[in-house]
Amino acid sequence: xxxxxxxxxxxxxxxxxxxxxxxxxxxxxxxxxxxxxxxxxxxxxxxxxxxxxxxxxxxxxxxxxxxxxxxxxxxxxxxxxxxxxxxxxxxxxxxxxxxxxxxxxxxxxxxxxxxxxxxxxxxxxxxxxxxxxxxxxxxxxxxxxxxxxxxxxxxxxxxxxxxxxxxxxxxxxxxxxxxxxxxxxxxxxxxxxxxxxxxxxxxxxxxxxxxxxxxxxxxxxxxxxxxxxxxxxxxxxxxxxxxxxxxxxxxxxxxxxxxxxxxxxxxxxxxxxxxxxxxxxxxxxxxxxxxxxxxxxxxxxxxxxxxxxxxxxxxxxxxxxxxxxxxxxxxxxxxxxxxxxxxxxxxxxxxxxxxxxxxxxxxxxxxxxxxxxxxxxxxxxxxxxxxxxxxxxxxxxxxxxxxxxxxxxxxxxxxxxxxxxxxxxxxxxxxxxxxxxxxxxxxxxxxxxxxxxxxxxxxxxxxxxxxxxxxxxxxxxxxxxxxxxxx
Amino acid sequence: xxxxxxxxxxxxxxxxxxxxxxxxxxxxxxxxxxxxxxxxxxxxxxxxxxxxxxxxxxxxxxxxxxxxxxxxxxxxxxxxxxxxxxxxxxxxxxxxxxxxxxxxxxxxxxxxxxxxxxxxxxxxxxxxxxxxxxxxxxxxxxxxxxxxxxxxxxxxxxxxxxxxxxxxxxxxxxxxxxxxxxxxxxxxxxxxxxxxxxxxxxxxxxxxxxxxxxxxxxxxxxxxxxxxxxxxxxxxxxxxxxxxxxxxxxxxxxxxxxxxxxxxxxxxxxxxxxxxxxxxxxxxxxxxxxxxxxxxxxxxxxxxxxxxxxxxxxxxxxxxxxxxxxxxxxxxxxxxxxxxxxxxxxxxxxxxxxxxxxxxxxxxxxxxxxxxxxxxxxxxxxxxxxxxxxxxxxxxxxxxxxxxxxxxxxxxxxxxxxxxxxxxxxxxxx
Numbered sequence: 036x037x038x039x040x041x042x043x044x045x046x047x048x049x050x051x052x053x054x055x056x057x058x059x060x061x062x063x064x065x066x067x068x069x070x071x072x073x074x075x076x077x078x079x080x081x082x083x084x085x086x087x088x089x090x091x092x093x094x095x096x097x098x099x100x101x102x103x104x105x106x107x108x109x110x111x112x113x114x115x116x117x118x119x120x121x122x123x124x125x126x127x128x129x130x131x132x133x134x135x136x137x138x139x140x141x142x143x144x145x146x147x148x149x150x151x152x153x154x155x156x157x158x159x160x161x162x163x164x165x166x167x168x169x170x171x172x173x174x175x176x177x178x179x180x181x182x183x184x185x186x187x188x189x190x191x192x193x194x195x196x197x198x199x200x201x202x203x204x205x206x207x208x209x210x211x212x213x214x215x216x217x218x219x220x221x222x223x224x225x226x227x228x229x230x231x232x233x234x235x236x237x238x239x240x241x242x243x244x245x246x247x248x249x250x251x252x253x254x255x256x257x258x259x260x261x262x263x264x265x266x267x268x269x270x271x272x273x274x275x276x277x278x279x280x281x282x283x284x285x286x287x288x289x290x291x292x293x294x295x296x297x298x299x300x301x302x303x304x305x306x307x308x309x310x311x312x313x314x315x316x317x318x319x320x321x322x323x324x325x326x327x328x329x330x331x332x333x334x335x336x337x338x339x340x341x342x343x344x345x346x347x348x349x350x351x352x353x354x355x356x357x358x359x360x361x362x363x364x365x366x367x368x369x370x371x372x373x374x375x376x377x378x379x380x381x382x383x384x385x386x387x388x389x390x391x392x393x394x395x396x397x398x399x400x401x402x403x404x405x406x407x408x409x410x411x412x413x414x415x416x417x418x419x420x421x422x423x424x425x426x427x428x429x430x431x432x433x434x435x436x437x438x439x440x441x442x443x444x445x446x447x448x449x450x451x452x453x454x455x456x457x458x459x460x461x462x463x464x465x466x467x468x469x470x471x472x473x474x475x476x477x478x479x480x481x482x483x484x485x486x487x488x489x490x491x492x493x494x495x496x497x498x499x500x501x502x503x504x505x506x507x508x509x510x511x512x513x514x515x516x517x518x519x520x521x522x
Numbered sequence: 523x524x525x526x527x528x529x530x531x532x533x534x535x536x537x538x539x540x541x542x543x544x545x546x547x548x549x550x551x552x553x554x555x556x557x558x559x560x561x562x563x564x565x566x567x568x569x570x571x572x573x574x575x576x577x578x579x580x581x582x583x584x585x586x587x588x589x590x591x592x593x594x595x596x597x598x599x600x601x602x603x604x605x606x607x608x609x610x611x612x613x614x615x616x617x618x619x620x621x622x623x624x625x626x627x628x629x630x631x632x633x634x635x636x637x638x639x640x641x642x643x644x645x646x647x648x649x650x651x652x653x654x655x656x657x658x659x660x661x662x663x664x665x666x667x668x669x670x671x672x673x674x675x676x677x678x679x680x681x682x683x684x685x686x687x688x689x690x691x692x693x694x695x696x697x698x699x700x701x702x703x704x705x706x707x708x709x710x711x712x713x714x715x716x717x718x719x720x721x722x723x724x725x726x727x728x729x730x731x732x733x734x735x736x737x738x739x740x741x742x743x744x745x746x747x748x749x750x751x752x753x754x755x756x757x758x759x760x761x762x763x764x765x766x767x768x769x770x771x772x773x774x775x776x777x778x779x780x781x782x783x784x785x786x787x788x789x790x791x792x793x794x795x796x797x798x799x800x801x802x803x804x805x806x807x808x809x810x811x812x813x814x815x816x817x818x819x820x821x822x823x824x825x826x827x828x829x830x831x832x833x834x835x836x837x838x839x840x841x842x843x844x845x846x847x848x849x850x851x852x853x854x855x856x857x858x859x860x861x862x863x864x865x866x867x868x869x870x871x872x873x874x875x876x877x878x879x880x881x882x883x884x885x886x887x888x889x890x891x892x893x894x895x896x897x898x899x900x901x902x903x904x905x906x907x908x909x910x911x912x913x914x915x916x917x918x919x920x921x922x923x924x925x926x927x928x929x930x931x932x933x934x935x936x937x938x939x940x941x942x943x944x945x946x947x948x949x950x951x952x
Contacts, residue, residue: 156605218632220803356804386634476604
């Protein structure tokens with residue numbers, strides 16, 4: 036009973052003591068002092084104490100759980116547990132497909148499996164393969180210089196034929212200077228990163244080939260695609276990027292197009308592109324691999340075809356493995372454009388130079404083109420004959436331009452999957468080869484290729500093909516297509 | 523840089539053999555532009571990559587090359603999968619696979635493109651590429667093009683590689699910490715700016731332990747080192763089956779052009795179906811392909827002569843003799859024993875044009891390497907020895923280099939005094 040009473044009474048006495056203390060604190064003499072003209076009430080003392088307590092709490096470090104790096108044992112365990120994927124995915128049936136092996140030169144007629152076939156799979160547009168003059172110049176070059184050049188251009192790999200070839204190409208095209216690359220594919224993917232850097236703006240057609248795509252990726256610039264060969268789409272894209280981006284005026288801006296697209300055979304309308312370029316102030320990079328030696332009255336390419344002065348295009352590149360029946364590539368433009376590439380184009384600086392016999396073959400080929408302009412007219416006639424002859428083929432439609440030497444047939448209605456489309460087209464090509472001895476190929480698509488254009492049958496027309504060859508091709512394709520697409 | 527343009531890109535007018543003709547250039551405006559003249563000077567070639575002497579027209583190879591030129595013409599103008607494969611290409615791939623002791627091989631028209639086009643196909647985002655810090659530009663470009671994460675390990679240091687591998691596997695992918703999809707470690711056989719040979723056995727055993735794939739770039743080492751010329755695997759006793767992907771070029775030891783990838787049958791089948799260098803690029807020029815087949819035959823002595831063994835012994839002896847003589851003279855020479863690439867350090871960038879021009883005056887053509895191929899203050903002269911150099915050629919070169927070295931002041935080490943000769947003299951007197 037005493038305990039029951041003790042707690043409340045102790046509590047009340049404690050409370051009484053506390054209130055007495057507080058009133059005492061308020062009544063303390065200095066509590067009513069005047070310091071610097073400010074009345075200090077007792078409450079200021081309490082508030083001061085509170086402030087000290089708050090500052091003390093804030094200055095305490097916040098609680099963080101201690102960092103524990105992995106111990107060596109844990110690292111070893113993780114390494115043991117980790118299982119990598121296999122280096123390559125499992126090999127499928129289509130990967131085991133064998134390609135036809137040629138037993139003779141890939142000219143307009145070649146030998147496959149012991150049979151003579153008409154060859155439409157080689158980009159030998161002017162029929163210069165096996166031309167007497169080229170073979171002679173190659174032979175003398177091989178006897179003089181051997182095969183390889185044994186070094187990059189900067190380290191004694193520059194042979195006088197390289198310099199002669201560069202001057203000859205520049206002379207032929209009417210540009211100040213040109214630079215030789217040792218491989219067609221590396222030309223574009225070395226030239227683009229040499230000029231386009233991070234932050235630049237590039238407007239490019241969605242149907243460009245892998246070499247250009249790789250160059251764009253390596254340049255780390257901002258890339259905007261426009262619809263394949265659609266000038267309206269190009270205009271609206273240019274409008275959008277120049278308006279939206281306020282900094283666009285200070286960036287370097289490029290348009291990248293191909294003259295004749297490898298993936299569809301269409302020809303780019305250069306006159307419209309030049310108009311747009313001048314209106315929106317962009318620079319143009321043109322890849323003339325399939326049009327050099329082909330388009331234009333004397334074979335000088337797309338600029339001659341559209342009567343555009345060649346100095347309006349900033350950078351022209353081309354692979355020499357098509358009309359010139361040689362190998363390698365070149366890039367041409369003003370002196371500044373070419374000199375810059377000699378120091379900063381990785382495919383030029385870090386790679387061995389073109390074998391000298393191929394450079395002399397290119398010089399001989401350009402001489403032949405200048406002396407024989409009738410080859411170009413013959414090629415144009417052949418392309419038109421083949422293109423018009425293939426109109427009305429069942430199941431396939433012509434995707435390429437009538438003037439293009441690369442005739443591209445795509446499926447009228449796709450099966451829905453790229454794999455099945457390719458399978459269908461390859462069956463067609465196989466049957467055409469086996470039953471009619473005409474060699475055509477399907478366009479292939481690598482897994483790293485970003486192009487979304489439909490696959491199709493690619494037919495390369497050559498000036499060396501005769502009318503009967505072309506007729507045979509048309510008939511055999513039509514027969515096989517008819518049987519395949521009515522099933 | 524502009525003032526030194528006459529030291530780089532000197533044109534030649536003859537094949538890049540042991541002796542060649544350098545075209546002289548003349549400039550009227552302080553080297554701003556260089557004009558070609560018709561004057562040439564015959565110089566000793568210490569700059570071209572001509573390790574086995576196949577650089578010029580060869581009596582065994584060239585007739586066969588001209589024959590295949592007539593048969594297949596200079597180019598097929600088509601990609602390998604679209605009508606560009608001739609029986610020559612199939613034969614070449616078999617010969618190359620046999621030479622490097624792998625089941626199958628794939629040949630492309632240019633070594634640079636081989637590296638750039640294979641990485642995007644083998645590895646992509648979510649994978650890891652660990653490459654040596656001094657790898658070639660083509661590997662760097664290929665790795666960047668693939669989209670995988672790239673990490674660099676200290677040059678030729680297996681211990682650092684092991685540390686990096688264990689840390690990276692335990693950490694996982696950046697930010698998400700998911701486990702890596704796969705890891706590829708990229709090394710070269712001989713590093714072209716250092717002349718050093720890769721420490722392959724240690725690196726292969728580390729990769730086996732951590733389950734990473736090994737990619738070996740033998741651009742400079744194939745055909746030049748090893749008892750039968752099979753490269754760094756043979757020299758260091760590593761089994762070819764332990765290296766997952768072997769890559770090399772034909773420009774250096776075989777006097778041709780082009781590159782190859784060798785690996786298992788499945789790998790090559792997969793690459794033939796997906797690699798852009800195979801699908802989109804023109805096939806290797808048939809005469810260039812034909813040059814490689816007899817060159818390999820000569821090396822393996824399948825042509826009936828002993829030329830192959832002679833060439834291999836010659837380049838080994840030449841390299842070791844030249845290197846030891848240079849070191850005796852007091853130069854700082856980099857590179858390992860048996861390696862045909864020997865850089866002599868200059869350090870000071872101002873000495874580069876002096877060395878180059880003085881050597882040319884004495885009819886010696888050397889290659890000087892400056893920024894950006896090497897760090898700014900580590901300029902060097904890079905000598906490439908060939909099996910075509912005779913002992914007299916090398917003695918002449920050594921005298922010229924010694925003279926120019928004294929003039930320019932690059933003998934950074936004390937010369938070794940020739941004590942054995944003195945003892946001989948004494949013995950004679952006695």
